[in-house]
Amino acid sequence: MIPLRAAIPHTLGMAQDSRRIEPRTLKGFRDYLPQAAIAREWLTERACSVYRSYGFSPIDTPALEYEEILAGKGGQETEKQMFRFEDPGGRRVALRFDLTVPLARFVAQYANELGLPFKRYHIATVWRGEKPQKGRFREFVQCDFDTIGTESACADIESGLVIVDLMLALGFERFTVHVNDRRVLAGLLELLGLEQRTAPILRALDKLDKAGPRAVAAEMVSAGGASEAQAAQVLALAAVEGTNEEVVRALEGLVGANETGGAGAAALGAFDAAVTAAGAPAGAFRLRPSLARGLDYYTGVVFETILDELPSIGSVCGGGRYDDLAQLFTGQRLPGVGASLGVDRLLAAMEELGQMGATRSTAPVFMPFFAAERLCDYLRLAALLRRGGIAVELYPEPRKLGAQLRYADRRGFALALILGDEEWAAGECQIKDLATGESTVTPLESPAGGLVVAVERALRAREGRNRK
Amino acid sequence: MIPLRAAIPHTLGMAQDSRRIEPRTLKGFRDYLPQAAIAREWLTERACSVYRSYGFSPIDTPALEYEEILAGKGGQETEKQMFRFEDPGGRRVALRFDLTVPLARFVAQYANELGLPFKRYHIATVWRGEKPQKGRFREFVQCDFDTIGTESACADIESGLVIVDLMLALGFERFTVHVNDRRVLAGLLELLGLEQRTAPILRALDKLDKAGPRAVAAEMVSAGGASEAQAAQVLALAAVEGTNEEVVRALEGLVGANETGGAGAAALGAFDAAVTAAGAPAGAFRLRPSLARGLDYYTGVVFETILDELPSIGSVCGGGRYDDLAQLFTGQRLPGVGASLGVDRLLAAMEELGQMGATRSTAPVFMPFFAAERLCDYLRLAALLRRGGIAVELYPEPRKLGAQLRYADRRGFALALILGDEEWAAGECQIKDLATGESTVTPLESPAGGLVVAVERALRAREGRNRK
Numbered sequence: 001m002i003p004l005r006a007a008i009p010h011t012l013g014m015a016q017d018s019r020r021i022e023p024r025t026l027k028g029f030r031d032y033l034p035q036a037a038i039a040r041e042w043l044t045e046r047a048c049s050v051y052r053s054y055g056f057s058p059i060d061t062p063a064l065e066y067e068e069i070l071a072g073k074g075g076q077e078t079e080k081q082m083f084r085f086e087d088p089g090g091r092r093v094a095l096r097f098d099l100t101v102p103l104a105r106f107v108a109q110y111a112n113e114l115g116l117p118f119k120r121y122h123i124a125t126v127w128r129g130e131k132p133q134k135g136r137f138r139e140f141v142q143c144d145f146d147t148i149g150t151e152s153a154c155a156d157i158e159s160g161l162v163i164v165d166l167m168l169a170l171g172f173e174r175f176t177v178h179v180n181d182r183r184v185l186a187g188l189l190e191l192l193g194l195e196q197r198t199a200p201i202l203r204a205l206d207k208l209d210k211a212g213p214r215a216v217a218a219e220m221v222s223a224g225g226a227s228e229a230q231a232a233q234v235l236a237l238a239a240v241e242g243t244n245e246e247v248v249r250a251l252e253g254l255v256g257a258n259e260t261g262g263a264g265a266a267a268l269g270a271f272d273a274a275v276t277a278a279g280a281p282a283g284a285f286r287l288r289p290s291l292a293r294g295l296d297y298y299t300g301v302v303f304e305t306i307l308d309e310l311p312s313i314g315s316v317c318g319g320g321r322y323d324d325l326a327q328l329f330t331g332q333r334l335p336g337v338g339a340s341l342g343v344d345r346l347l348a349a350m351e352e353l354g355q356m357g358a359t360r361s362t363a364p365v366f367m368p369f370f371a372a373e374r375l376c377d378y379l380r381l382a383a384l385l386r387r388g389g390i391a392v393e394l395y396p397e398p399r400k401l402g403a404q405l406r407y408a409d410r411r412g413f414a415l416a417l418i419l420g421d422e423e424w425a426a427g428e429c430q431i432k433d434l435a436t437g438e439s440t441v442t443p444l445e446s447p448a449g450g451l452v453v454a455v456e457r458a459l460r461a462r463e464g465r466n467r468k
Numbered sequence: 469m470i471p472l473r474a475a476i477p478h479t480l481g482m483a484q485d486s487r488r489i490e491p492r493t494l495k496g497f498r499d500y501l502p503q504a505a506i507a508r509e510w511l512t513e514r515a516c517s518v519y520r521s522y523g524f525s526p527i528d529t530p531a532l533e534y535e536e537i538l539a540g541k542g543g544q545e546t547e548k549q550m551f552r553f554e555d556p557g558g559r560r561v562a563l564r565f566d567l568t569v570p571l572a573r574f575v576a577q578y579a580n581e582l583g584l585p586f587k588r589y590h591i592a593t594v595w596r597g598e599k600p601q602k603g604r605f606r607e608f609v610q611c612d613f614d615t616i617g618t619e620s621a622c623a624d625i626e627s628g629l630v631i632v633d634l635m636l637a638l639g640f641e642r643f644t645v646h647v648n649d650r651r652v653l654a655g656l657l658e659l660l661g662l663e664q665r666t667a668p669i670l671r672a673l674d675k676l677d678k679a680g681p682r683a684v685a686a687e688m689v690s691a692g693g694a695s696e697a698q699a700a701q702v703l704a705l706a707a708v709e710g711t712n713e714e715v716v717r718a719l720e721g722l723v724g725a726n727e728t729g730g731a732g733a734a735a736l737g738a739f740d741a742a743v744t745a746a747g748a749p750a751g752a753f754r755l756r757p758s759l760a761r762g763l764d765y766y767t768g769v770v771f772e773t774i775l776d777e778l779p780s781i782g783s784v785c786g787g788g789r790y791d792d793l794a795q796l797f798t799g800q801r802l803p804g805v806g807a808s809l810g811v812d813r814l815l816a817a818m819e820e821l822g823q824m825g826a827t828r829s830t831a832p833v834f835m836p837f838f839a840a841e842r843l844c845d846y847l848r849l850a851a852l853l854r855r856g857g858i859a860v861e862l863y864p865e866p867r868k869l870g871a872q873l874r875y876a877d878r879r880g881f882a883l884a885l886i887l888g889d890e891e892w893a894a895g896e897c898q899i900k901d902l903a904t905g906e907s908t909v910t911p912l913e914s915p916a917g918g919l920v921v922a923v924e925r926a927l928r929a930r931e932g933r934n935r936k
Contacts, residue, residue: 022797026530026533031574
């Protein structure tokens with residue numbers, strides 16, 4: 001009933017004339033060769049494991065949705081970026097361009113069945129028809145987590161802790177999660193009587209790192225309708241620095257007189273105390289009053305994560321709290337908080353920082369194949385190792401050692417198990433470390449499990465060396 | 469540079485008028501709610517782990533490709549089933565409908581870089597615009613593995629062993645991998661002088677299980693141009709049964725006089741000996757001379773896997789050997805062997821056989837939240853458990869026990885850690901087994917690691933009970 005391989009008559013055996021089709025990918029799209037695919041799989045599996053450790057559950061939604069659902073009331077920008085078309089049934093459909101709109105549709109559709117609060121992660125491909133640029137693709141994987149249906153500060157704090165656990169699980173030690181609360185800025189703008197001008201003022205403020213305070217102040221005046229004194233007050237708030245405790249005290253002084261601002265400052269103080277109590281590494285979180293992160297979407301806590309050694313690549317994990325996820329689809333108010341892990345940026349960073357494994361193999365152990373008549377014995381020993389939990393690749397045909405070791409080199413195995421005529425005759429196996437070239441010899445049959453134990457020992461020795 | 473969440477101006481806060489969009493999915497598409505998504509993730513992770521244990525590496529290719537690449541020289545059937553459209557740049561593109569054509573394009577494009585043999589797995593979504601039916605969707609996940617660039621029988625045998633390991637890893641104990649070699653049938657047709665009529669005769673033979681031998685013989689005569697005596701000989705070969713050794717001997721008698729047929733029969737004998745040597749469970753493989761599996765594609769060994777308790781759902785893992793994967797794209801001859809795991813069918817089977825976990829949670833441990841002023845303590849204990857390797861979900865806000873336990877019930881946690889005012893005052897934690905309702909009490913602070921150890925013990929007790 002469900003289609004398996006070759007349910008469609010295949011074209012592979014049909015090219016009997018000489019016309020060939022050029023093998024190529026579309027502009028802005030890319031293939032993942034083993035090394036890159038292994039790294040990405042490692043990253044998403046680590047992320048899953050962190051999400052699960054907090055009780056987030058996976059979900060999935062279709063890549064294709066009704067165009068009206070994805071377009072929502074979005075502007076021109078969204079429309080331009082979507083891959084849209086008419087399906088065979090004449091429906092207007094589009095490929096999802098993020099995982100947030102599908103999440104909104106999903107929770108609206110199943111709210112009763114899911115129950116609230118609802119904690120989900122979603123790791124899936126999205127498509128954007130924007131102009132391809134260096135490092136910017138039309139197809140990429142997003143890796144989001146969100147807690148829907150609660151306004152509790154606990155969910156905000158947990159989101160921050162998830163980000164720290166993600167970074168640590170991915171092997172990053174030097175990173176900073178920048179945290180702010182949108183209510184602090186909102187409170188200041190209320191104090192200044194500028195709450196109606198929030199959008200242009202925040203749009204200007206978002207350029208602070210790139211354009212500097214002078215240009216930002218000018219834009220706040222020209223586009224935001226602020227006076228020069230008011231612009232200076234917004235910039236003074238954004239410039240607040242110090243330890244997290246000092247920042248909270250300064251913010252309380254600047255916006256504490258306003259209810260919204262005071263709540264934001266207090267929330268930042270509580271956040272800082274809680275992540276410390278939960279054992280987050282010292283310095284992992286930095287309160288940063290200039291962080292605005294977009295315009296309309298976020299309403300409370302906001303996060304951005306910077307790699308201390310690679311600040312230029314930008315935030316590798318960002319998100320925050322929003323007031324109502326799904327008002328486009330339901331009357332039920334669904335507040336939430338979450339963030340998105342930047343898979344492509346993190347893989348680029350891992351490569352740049354030398355944290356990316358160079359292996360193109362998923363198995364650490366290589367078993368060359370020399371003696372054709374020993375096929376059953378090779379298969380038996382490989383199966384023995386696999387049952388012992390050791391992944392092993394058997395070369396599929398008898399060839400010269402040189403050719404097989406070139407194959408092994410290319411893939412980056414840790415060990416080779418040499419079993420030639422001599423070894424078979426002696427009932428032994430050579431365990432060769434492919435990095436050092438050193439070999440040890442171990443008997444094949446006795447003691448029971450001896451080969452598995454010896455290979456495990458050699459793998460541990462190799463790992464120990466790599467850690468040094 | 470690389471887009472993160474909210475790089476597109478979001479529509480979520482824009483629905484200020486009352487118009488709502490109905491939340492719904494396209495016909496033939498579906499959402500995965502947590503229970504289904506958890507099961508699918510478990511299945512694909514198990515499959516990955518088996519593939520890796522043999523040294524298969526992951527790859528990925530774009531969902532969208534040039535239409536000419538996917539359509540190849542395919543017939544009407546392929547064309548009708550593809551989601552095809554014009555991209556924003558005016559290119560004719562389509563969504564992939566399987567993972568085999570993209571693999572062919574991929575190996576043609578990177579053959580030098582990859583090196584041969586090349587062993588890959590690919591777990592990814594494909595789309596087919598066919599008429600939706602019960603259990604048949606327009607979007608589904610395929611889970612393929614292939615070894616490209618070797619004609620060695622070792623790769624055929626290993627493919628069979630991978631199938632057995634997959635079934636065992638997924639918890640199936642009663643299954644049969646049906647094995648045949650296309651050369652046996654080809655040899656018989658050569659002996660009968662019917663090699664030019666292979667396609668219609670195999671097409672008829674493929675209907676044997678459903679239509680019975682009388683109808684198949686009639687079709688071989690009418691459509692295949694065979695005499696009645698010839699049809700009877702083909703059916704006699706297909707009817708060969710017995711132990712695997714008996715089947716091999718019978719086939720050698722029937723087709724051994726022909727070179728192709730003899731090679732096929734010998735290969736089946738060698739296959740059987742090798743999988744036995746490699747420790748495959750007795751009865752896991754059954755040589756089945758009637759298995760044809762499609763028309764033009766396979767040229768050597770073919771596999772289909774039947775669940776003994778659910779034969780009616782059809783093959784859950786099928787594949788075989790093919791002569792040349794990528795002749796549409798390259799002059800390099802690339803033979804291969806592989807198979808495809810039927811993800812949807814297996815999930816349906818797990819559900820029907822009661823092998824599917826009922827949990828909607830990824831964390832086994834639930835921590836209700838009672839005392840608002842203890843937020844930091846809850847977070848600290850949850851972090852302690854996570855560092856000890858135990859996934860725990862903290863309810864995000866203080867509510868009555870009843871409401872929180874209803875939430876827990878719905879998700880199917882194993883344990884709840886009750887920490888109310890009384891427990892905090894006494895410095896204790898109640899570990900409640902949510903299935904039996906039994907509780908044990910453990911001190912929070914001493915001895916060091918005591919809580920982690922006590923929770924681990926309670927989880928093990930629960931698992932032990934579930935196994936009985």
